[in-house]
Amino acid sequence: xxxxxxxxxxxxxxxxxxxxxxxxxxxxxxxxxxxxxxxxxxxxxxxxxxxxxxxxxxxxxxxxxxxxxxxxxxxxxxxxxxxxxxxxxxxxxxxxxxxxxxxxxxxxxxxxxxxxxxxxxxxxxxxxxxxxxxxxxxxxxxxxxxxxxxxxxxxxxxxxxxxxxxxxxxxxxxxxxxxxxxxxxxxxxxxxxxxxxxxxxxxxxxxxxxxxxxxxxxxxxxxxxxxxxxxxxxxxxxxxxxxxxxxxxxxxxxxxxxxxxxxxxxxxxxxxxxxxxxxxxxxxxxxxxxxxxxxxxxxxxxxxxxxxxxxxxxxxxxxxxxxxxxxxxxxxxxxxxxxxxxxxxxxxxxxx
Amino acid sequence: xxxxxxxxxxxxxxxxxxxxxxxxxxxxxxxxxxxxxxxxxxxxxxxxxxxxxxxxxxxxxxxxxxxxxxxxxxxxxxxxxxxxxxxxxxxxxxxxxxxxxxxxxxxxxxxxxxxxxxxxxxxxxxxxxxxxxxxxxxxxxxxxxxxxxxxxxxxxxxxxxxxxxxxxxxxxxxxxxxxxxxxxxxxxxxxxxxxxxxxxxxxxxxxxxxxxxxxxxxxxxxxxxxxxxxxxxxxxxxxxxxxxxxxxxxxxxxxxxxxxxxxxxxxxxxxxxxxxxxxxxxxxxxxxxxxxxxxxxxxxxxxxxxxxxx
Numbered sequence: 001x002x003x004x005x006x007x008x009x010x011x012x013x014x015x016x017x018x019x020x021x022x023x024x025x026x027x028x029x030x031x032x033x034x035x036x037x038x039x040x041x042x043x044x045x046x047x048x049x050x051x052x053x054x055x056x057x058x059x060x061x062x063x064x065x066x067x068x069x070x071x072x073x074x075x076x077x078x079x080x081x082x083x084x085x086x087x088x089x090x091x092x093x094x095x096x097x098x099x100x101x102x103x104x105x106x107x108x109x110x111x112x113x114x115x116x117x118x119x120x121x122x123x124x125x126x127x128x129x130x131x132x133x134x135x136x137x138x139x140x141x142x143x144x145x146x147x148x149x150x151x152x153x154x155x156x157x158x159x160x161x162x163x164x165x166x167x168x169x170x171x172x173x174x175x176x177x178x179x180x181x182x183x184x185x186x187x188x189x190x191x192x193x194x195x196x197x198x199x200x201x202x203x204x205x206x207x208x209x210x211x212x213x214x215x216x217x218x219x220x221x222x223x224x225x226x227x228x229x230x231x232x233x234x235x236x237x238x239x240x241x242x243x244x245x246x247x248x249x250x251x252x253x254x255x256x257x258x259x260x261x262x263x264x265x266x267x268x269x270x271x272x273x274x275x276x277x278x279x280x281x282x283x284x285x286x287x288x289x290x291x292x293x294x295x296x297x298x299x300x301x302x303x304x305x306x307x308x309x310x311x312x313x314x315x316x317x318x319x320x321x322x323x324x325x326x327x328x329x330x331x332x333x334x335x336x337x338x339x340x341x342x343x344x345x346x347x348x349x350x351x352x
Numbered sequence: 353x354x355x356x357x358x359x360x361x362x363x364x365x366x367x368x369x370x371x372x373x374x375x376x377x378x379x380x381x382x383x384x385x386x387x388x389x390x391x392x393x394x395x396x397x398x399x400x401x402x403x404x405x406x407x408x409x410x411x412x413x414x415x416x417x418x419x420x421x422x423x424x425x426x427x428x429x430x431x432x433x434x435x436x437x438x439x440x441x442x443x444x445x446x447x448x449x450x451x452x453x454x455x456x457x458x459x460x461x462x463x464x465x466x467x468x469x470x471x472x473x474x475x476x477x478x479x480x481x482x483x484x485x486x487x488x489x490x491x492x493x494x495x496x497x498x499x500x501x502x503x504x505x506x507x508x509x510x511x512x513x514x515x516x517x518x519x520x521x522x523x524x525x526x527x528x529x530x531x532x533x534x535x536x537x538x539x540x541x542x543x544x545x546x547x548x549x550x551x552x553x554x555x556x557x558x559x560x561x562x563x564x565x566x567x568x569x570x571x572x573x574x575x576x577x578x579x580x581x582x583x584x585x586x587x588x589x590x591x592x593x594x595x596x597x598x599x600x601x602x603x604x605x606x607x608x609x610x611x612x613x614x615x616x617x618x619x620x621x622x623x624x625x626x627x628x629x630x631x632x633x634x635x636x637x638x639x640x641x642x643x644x645x646x647x648x649x650x651x652x653x654x655x656x657x658x659x660x661x662x
Contacts, residue, residue, distance in 0.1 A: 131536025132559075137354065181528065247536075249556050256556075 006348040007032060009094060009113040011082055011290060014042020015330050016322025017119030018064045019337025020344070024117075025073035027345040032075045032111065033068065034082060036099060040065055042121050043323070048151040050330060051197040052228035057330065083108065085116075085293045090351070091317060092116060092294065115317045115347060116294055117340045118304055120287045122323030124279040125176040125184065132247045133175065133277055140255050140274045141248060144171075144191070147198060147276040154205050168210040168272035169202050170257045171195045172245055176280030178216065184280040186301070189327040191278035192218045193225060196232045198276065203236040211238045212270050214245050214259055222329075241268060248275050281327035294318045312339040319343045353539050353552075357532050361498040364532070368499065373437040373487070374402040375455070377448035378410045380601030380628075386645020387601055390634035391447045391492055397506060397637060398499050402445075405436045411446075413454030414602075418570040424471060430458040431472035431483035443488045445495065447630060449600035452491040453523030456530075459485060491524060493599045494532055496633060497540050500547050508638035510549030512660060516632070517553045517593035517624075518542060519607065521600040522561050541597065541629060548636040555591035557584040562598070564606035578617050581610055585622045595656050597629040604628060608650050625653045635660075 006029050010021040013035030021031040039045065041061040050057050068074050083095040091114040098107040127135035127143050135141045142150065154164075173195050177188040192215070199211045218240070220226040232238050245259035254271050261268045283302040291298045296314040297305040304320040306312065312319050321336035322328055328336065372395070380387045395402045412429040415421055434455065437444050446452040462469040463485045473482055496503065518541035525535040533540045538559075542552035560583065567577030585607070588596060598604045608626040615621040631644050641662060646653045 129534075131534035131538070134537060137537060247559065251556055 006030065006114045006351070007112075008115045008117060008344045008348075009034065009082075009092070009111070010117045010119060012042065012119035012121055012322070012324070013037070013040035013076070013078065014119060014121045014322060014333065015044050015060070015064070016121075016328075016333040016337040016340070017042070017117065018061075018068060019334045020117045020119060020319075020321055020341045021074050022064065022067055022071065023338050023341030024344050025068075025071045027341070028073070029345060029348050030073045030075070032077060032113065034080045034096065035076070035078045036081050038079050040068070040076065040078065043145070044330060046145055046148050048148050048155060049197060049201055051193045052222070052224040054197075060330070082290065082293070087295065088112070090114060114351075115319065115344045117337075117344060118287070118290055118294070118296060118314070118318065118320040118324050119322045119337065119340070120284055120290060120324040122281045122327060123284050125182075125282050127175060127277045127279045129182060130175060130277070133172065133245070133275065134248050134250075135277060138248065138250055138255060138275075140272075142274065142276060144194060144198065144276055144278045147274070150274075151198065151201050151205075158205075165206040166202075166209055166273035168212070168254075168270060169199075169274045169276065170212045170214065170245075170255075170270060170272045171199055171276040171278065172257075173213065173215045173218075173278045174244070175277040177278075179280075182280075184282070184301075186280075187219065188278070188281040189219075190281070190329045192220055193222070193228065193329065195276075195278050196220075196229045196238075199238040200232040200236045203232075203238060210270070210272070212257070212272070213238055213240045214257070215240060215242055216244060217242070243268070281323070283324060287324045296320065310343070312336065312343045317347070353542055354534070354537070355539070355543065357540060358534055359530065359532050361494065361532060364494065365498045368398075368495075369400060369443060371401040371403055371442060372445045373440060373442040374404050375411070375433070375437075375444050375446040375451055376404060376408060377446065377451050377601050379450070379605060380448050383605050384601055384628065384645060384648050386631055386643070386648060387447065387604070387628040389643050389645060390628065390631040390639065393639050393643065394496075394630055394634050394637065395492070398495075398502060400495070403440060403442060405440075407436055408433050411448075411451040411454050413450045414565070416454065417565050420570060426454070427458055427462060427468055427472040428475040430455055431462060431469070432476045432479075432481050434459060434485075434487050435476065435481040435483040437487040438484060441486075443490060445490050445492050447492045447599070447628070448602065449491065449521040449523035450602050452489060453527060456489045456527065459489065491599065493524070493541070493629060496544060496629070497532060500544060503544070503633060503637065504547040506638075507548055507636045509636050509660060509662075511545075511632075511636055512549060514550045514656065514659060515553045515592050515594045516545045516550040517555045517558060517588045517591065517596050518545065518629070519558065519562065519596055519598045519603055519626075521598060521603045524599065525559075541599070544629065544633070545597070548632065550632075553588075553591050553593050555593055556587040558588075560584045562600075562603035562606040563610075564602040567606055567610065574613070574617075577606075578610070578614055581606070582614050582618050582620070585611065585614065585624060586620070588624060589622060593624060594659070595632075595653075596624055596626040597632050598626060599629050601628070611651055623651055623655075625649060625651045625656055627653070
């Protein structure tokens with residue numbers, strides 16, 4: 001097979017970006033994978049387990065990194081940011097800047113690429129906009145991503161866990177999502193599943209801990225998803241309470257969650273040690289800058305949007321995958337990464 | 353204690369007005385005349401002239417809540433009262449959360465539904481009034497916070513670490529938009545208490561509703577409101593609160609007047625005096641006690657005044 005010289009720039013080294021870079025390389029083209037953090041993996045690196053199969057996300061990351069580093073057509077550039085881009089006749093001239101790589105900090109260079117894949121991921125809404133839940137005020141109140149870190153710490157210290165086992169944990173869903181008054185009218189899609197996962201993990205680590213999930217309703221549409229949530233409720237004995245908590249109050253060093261159980265029609269109060277907020281998923285501010293840089297379409301919230309009838313393409317030679325388009329679970333991010341790669345390779349093949 | 357405000361007071365009030373229209377409150381002026389005095393005196397000592405109009409009536413909010421009359425009537429009442437202010441070309445300052453909430457809500461409805469505005473104007477036109485929606489509606493507590501530094505400089509009777517538990521009141525916080533602070537976890541009253549030399553106490557139920565609209569007047573439901581108030585006041589007492597402040601005469605009535613009844617129902621005697629934040633500010637700024645009208649309070653302030661050496 002003759003060597004193809006076309007190159008795609010993939011921005012973001014999470015599951016979607018890694019998948020896109022890998023598939024582009026496997027199709028015989030070159031990929032430059034840019035990641036601003038020192039390591040590949042994206043949000044997946046912060047996660048302790050996955051749904052619906054309780055797998056360790058680290059294994060997936062290591063598997064992909066293994067394939068990427070072995071491929072001679074992929075250039076991995078960690079701790080690197082895309083500074084600017086100029087559209088050319090058939091591609092872009094982009095300027096990359098090193099953010100600190102063994103004395104190369106601030107080093108800038110230019111690169112000609114034939115297509116770009118945006119895979120910059122998502123982040124969580126600032127949960128402190130809900131003063132009533134006290135994020136940033138009470139130490140026990142954390143966002144779901146912060147809680148994944150807590151789960152990791154617990155799992156690493158599995159020997160002496162009895163020391164700091166919580167007596168109760170409350171997980172609150174739809175914090176921001178589906179709340180028009182806060183400007184997030186959409187459903188963040190993955191919170192139902194990861195909240196069930198986190199609740200189940202707490203029960204696995206500490207069977208005596210009382211775990212409550214406060215929900216508006218749960219949306220488990222996906223292969224094995226409904227079974228997963230039912231398993232968490234029925235086998236792991238997590239208490240699901242339908243109702244939005246009105247307030248989190250401090251009491252005797254613990255936290256009191258006050259809510260209405262709308263199925264029973266009664267007010268409920270549960271005392272817990274930790275409150276986990278499933279904050280709305282929002283695009284990263286940097287995504288909007290990149291979208292402007294490459295002329296990609298964005299929606300009213302700042303997520304990347306596709307061109308009509310082109311699921312992975314946002315503009316001429318600009319493809320996207322993963323959380324920068326909308327909230328997405330790992331498996332979906334991988335699919336979208338592969339789809340973006342298919343778009344890129346189809347374009348490159350046509351121009352050969 | 354978070355000191356970040358949702359709306360920057362300096363942006364909300366780029367300049368401090370020289371004259372304002374003070375919207376009197378039925379509950380405030382009848383139940384606790386000292387509140388109105390304190391507001392007027394404090395405004396005066398901050399260099400703000402307060403204008404009032406004897407033609408102004410009740411905001412009618414409570415009657416609206418109780419469905420005592422058709423909502424359309426309240427629109428007309430609001431239009432009429434605000435037209436008085438507009439004639440003077442001033443902004444409206446209330447010292448009652450109820451007046452604040454209803455005036456801003458009802459004027460919002462009229463400003464966004466031309467048909468409602470027309471209907472209200474048609475009605476009040478019979479007596480020669482006309483409402484255009486020019487006057488803006490504020491609560492004096494916002495001005496207190498805006499001028500907190502000046503207030504701090506004018507404190508002559510520092511509160512000597514008095515443990516003050518504040519009560520914000522739902523009709524200010526529930527408005528959500530345009531209010532100074534985070535409706536879910538407000539702290540700007542606590543900041544004012546600190547400036548006056550008091551110790552703000554974050555008692556557990558500080559954001560629990562006062563229960564006024566359930567417990568008094570048309571909808572007198574003691575069995576609902578008293579356990580609710582018992583919970584609130586118990587948490588205040590347990591946290592060591594010596595004085596509760598409100599910014600709404602309705603809240604003041606509910607929290608103050610109901611305490612002896614709680615004693616009868618639950619056998620626990622509460623003795624926590626409840627006054628308006630404006631009264632506390634005026635007290636710290638050296639206003640004569642006779643003018644503050646603490647005699648109107650059900651729970652006497654003897655202990656508090658003794659602590660302050662008065």
